[in-house]
Amino acid sequence: MIKTHLPAVWRPLRAPGRIAAALCAVALLAAGCGGSSGSSASGNTGTAQHPVTITVWDWVNSSQAISLFEKSHPGIRVKLDIVPAGAPTYAKMFAAIKAGNAPDVGLIELDTLPQFVATGGLLNIANYGADEIKNQFVGWAWNQVSFNGGVYALPLSASPIGYHFNQTLLKKYGINTVPTTYAQLAADAKIYHERNPSGYLIDVPPNTNYLALLTWQAGGRWFTAKGNTWQVGFTSPQSHMVANYLQGLINNGDAFTDMSFLTPWYQGLASGELASFVGPQWADALLAQQVGSQSGKFRVAEAPQWVAGDQVDGQEGGGSLAVFKDTKYPAAAYTFVQWMLTNPQAQVLNYESGYGWPTTTSGAKIPQLNQPIPYFGGQNPDAIYTKSNQTTEQNWQWGPNYNSVSTDLNNYLAQALSGHGTIWQALQQEEATELQELKSQGISAEAAS
Amino acid sequence: MVTKDQFAAAALPAAAARPHRPHRRRQKAGNSLTWRSAGLIVPFAVIFFLFLILPIGYAVYQSFLGQQSSGLGLGPSTTVFAGLSNYWSAITSPQFGAGIGRIAIFGLINIPLTIGLALLFALILDASAIPCRGLFRVIYFLPYAIPGVVGGILWAFLYQPQLSPYSDMLSALGAGQVNLLSTNMVIWSIANIVVWEFAGYNMLILTATLNAIPAEQYEAARIDGCGRVREAIRIKIPQLRPALVMTVLFAIIGTLQLFNEPLVLSLVTKSVTTTYTPNFMSYTEAFSNDDYYFAAAISVILAVITAALSFIFLTVVNRRAAR
Numbered sequence: 001m002i003k004t005h006l007p008a009v010w011r012p013l014r015a016p017g018r019i020a021a022a023l024c025a026v027a028l029l030a031a032g033c034g035g036s037s038g039s040s041a042s043g044n045t046g047t048a049q050h051p052v053t054i055t056v057w058d059w060v061n062s063s064q065a066i067s068l069f070e071k072s073h074p075g076i077r078v079k080l081d082i083v084p085a086g087a088p089t090y091a092k093m094f095a096a097i098k099a100g101n102a103p104d105v106g107l108i109e110l111d112t113l114p115q116f117v118a119t120g121g122l123l124n125i126a127n128y129g130a131d132e133i134k135n136q137f138v139g140w141a142w143n144q145v146s147f148n149g150g151v152y153a154l155p156l157s158a159s160p161i162g163y164h165f166n167q168t169l170l171k172k173y174g175i176n177t178v179p180t181t182y183a184q185l186a187a188d189a190k191i192y193h194e195r196n197p198s199g200y201l202i203d204v205p206p207n208t209n210y211l212a213l214l215t216w217q218a219g220g221r222w223f224t225a226k227g228n229t230w231q232v233g234f235t236s237p238q239s240h241m242v243a244n245y246l247q248g249l250i251n252n253g254d255a256f257t258d259m260s261f262l263t264p265w266y267q268g269l270a271s272g273e274l275a276s277f278v279g280p281q282w283a284d285a286l287l288a289q290q291v292g293s294q295s296g297k298f299r300v301a302e303a304p305q306w307v308a309g310d311q312v313d314g315q316e317g318g319g320s321l322a323v324f325k326d327t328k329y330p331a332a333a334y335t336f337v338q339w340m341l342t343n344p345q346a347q348v349l350n351y352e353s354g355y356g357w358p359t360t361t362s363g364a365k366i367p368q369l370n371q372p373i374p375y376f377g378g379q380n381p382d383a384i385y386t387k388s389n390q391t392t393e394q395n396w397q398w399g400p401n402y403n404s405v406s407t408d409l410n411n412y413l414a415q416a417l418s419g420h421g422t423i424w425q426a427l428q429q430e431e432a433t434e435l436q437e438l439k440s441q442g443i444s445a446e447a448a449s
Numbered sequence: 450m451v452t453k454d455q456f457a458a459a460a461l462p463a464a465a466a467r468p469h470r471p472h473r474r475r476q477k478a479g480n481s482l483t484w485r486s487a488g489l490i491v492p493f494a495v496i497f498f499l500f501l502i503l504p505i506g507y508a509v510y511q512s513f514l515g516q517q518s519s520g521l522g523l524g525p526s527t528t529v530f531a532g533l534s535n536y537w538s539a540i541t542s543p544q545f546g547a548g549i550g551r552i553a554i555f556g557l558i559n560i561p562l563t564i565g566l567a568l569l570f571a572l573i574l575d576a577s578a579i580p581c582r583g584l585f586r587v588i589y590f591l592p593y594a595i596p597g598v599v600g601g602i603l604w605a606f607l608y609q610p611q612l613s614p615y616s617d618m619l620s621a622l623g624a625g626q627v628n629l630l631s632t633n634m635v636i637w638s639i640a641n642i643v644v645w646e647f648a649g650y651n652m653l654i655l656t657a658t659l660n661a662i663p664a665e666q667y668e669a670a671r672i673d674g675c676g677r678v679r680e681a682i683r684i685k686i687p688q689l690r691p692a693l694v695m696t697v698l699f700a701i702i703g704t705l706q707l708f709n710e711p712l713v714l715s716l717v718t719k720s721v722t723t724t725y726t727p728n729f730m731s732y733t734e735a736f737s738n739d740d741y742y743f744a745a746a747i748s749v750i751l752a753v754i755t756a757a758l759s760f761i762f763l764t765v766v767n768r769r770a771a772r
Contacts, residue, residue: 087736087737088736090737090739091735091736091737091739094739114523115739117523118518118522118523118524118526119526119739120524120525120526147523148521148523206719225521228520228521229520229521230521230522257719258718258719259718259719262716262717263609263716263717264609264610264611264717264718267609267611267612268611271611273611400521400522400523401522401738403737403738403739404738404740407723407724407733407737407738410722410723411544411722411723411724413719414719414720414722415722417719418631418632418719418720419632420632438522440515440534440538441515441516441517441518441522441526442517442518442519442522442526443518443519443520443521443522444519444520444521
């Protein structure tokens, strides 16, 4: 921290006009280290005459919200760098953290956030005011950004889930009631495939995020921080149950097994080979875009439950905005992040620019969410997603190296779905790989009991 | 004109003044030459060192490091000397082993096919009876001019079961529903892309060599009653030998570096994992798992295997040539 802020103190000494900024930086240093409240930090946000510039790495074009922000905050200029989504940008961010030239603010998915915390490259924003707005966020989402005694980002987007089904096809093959449990879904998948041998009701993609969603919904956990040790639970009883359910579908030949959200999967939906899937709200826009031929035929229902009558959901995705530790203007950067998530106009613009479902309770009430969707034949799925977001199990946690987990497990699952082993074996393999990998890095980990 | 010796002597009047010690003079002149040639080599050497030796050295250095944290691993971590542990992890990794196995099989399919087809095309186009030779040469060469990734995307669409015209053709021929991207088929599909890309390129190298064969040899052969096939076997192929050695060597190196095609196909099929080839695995470790040290170890192993295979191949070929 001290190393980070020294230049900010030094440089203004050579430029007398900026001594005020230097003093602010000192105040900030005190705030960051001493733990005084966020108000003293907010001074470091520049002035209209001497604005500070923060750089944002984002793969959603949020320029409209940004220009609005710049109008109401004349002391802060925001430079938006639109970067590739996900992995390529993370690689760049990891490298930038090491090189000490990370941006001020960046978009990081919730599942990868702990890995960034592990690099030590993110700023703990608890003292900048994040702790004070905790109650504005949905519980599960807040838990995703606050751990290890700090707050490392503000949750930006949620991905509540629903059962997306091609109503025309389901009716055609006599599936007249929408399955509400996974057991019923499996039974229907069998009937459906018997009546339509060239088609499948449901998919089992080799997708780690989907497996995580089902496990999350089942109340299982892959990672639990217990004291100073990670409890790794890829082979927990809940994981076992999920693996058996999916394996059953595969063994009976009742499932479509291509990777979700890639071309063959969309083609499956477009051609009618795949009739339904359990998936996130952000899939809605993708369906309209990629599976236009089925427009008007799809509907959304509440996601099936593991236990009949339960109301427990998980999530498939979600993002956050984090402030990087090396930022010269932490208060300005934090101000921007908080404004993006809590300003009512920004919430609307964020949704329209494609950030997905809001994580704030106020954001979830914007009228843009509560509207009939032409692709779903005029159905308004707002209530379904709102409920899913509220009933999402609160304590799911991602591990400190999710990128390796998803790489390895995706590969193991792909092998299992290609007929080399089972999903349960893939999970056992992952458990062993993960324990070994964490231990080799000196991280304390054990199999969850 | 100033000859080399005059130039050296003029530059060293002291040495030139002692003609009774010619040995010493030569030595001095030699030294000065060394310095001057050093001056010519330095620009190259600096760039060679900065952009080849240094990065390789850095990769080797990184391959001996590791990231060490404690507890939950959410605090700052330190970089430590890891000895050979990255190498050990790579060698014992089943995924790395499987990747090596895949490129071995891939090489056995790809190298003979690419070079065989290149040789065949080159010989056919060299036989003067073929009309529009230039046109065919361009057609065969064209795939090489298409960027590898673009070629990969193109073939990815042609392979997809729901779209593939080949799957349709095969099922029309009674082969049933063939998925060209299935786990067992995909290696052939990748080989097909690579052959398509490189056969024409290698053909061009061989064609250039064929063009250098003097026409007198063919005349002499024809007078001796040599037909076209025999001409190819007795005159052309023996003289193509150096070019063939080079193209096979490039094909071996290309095989070990297989990356573009699996990367593109991994986006459309689960049969190609992100550790499909060692090169792909190294890429994944560095850019998706943020483990540059492990990636460096994989790269070093791959480089050593490449160097060893090239050396073995050249030794075997040279030994045969010597016999």
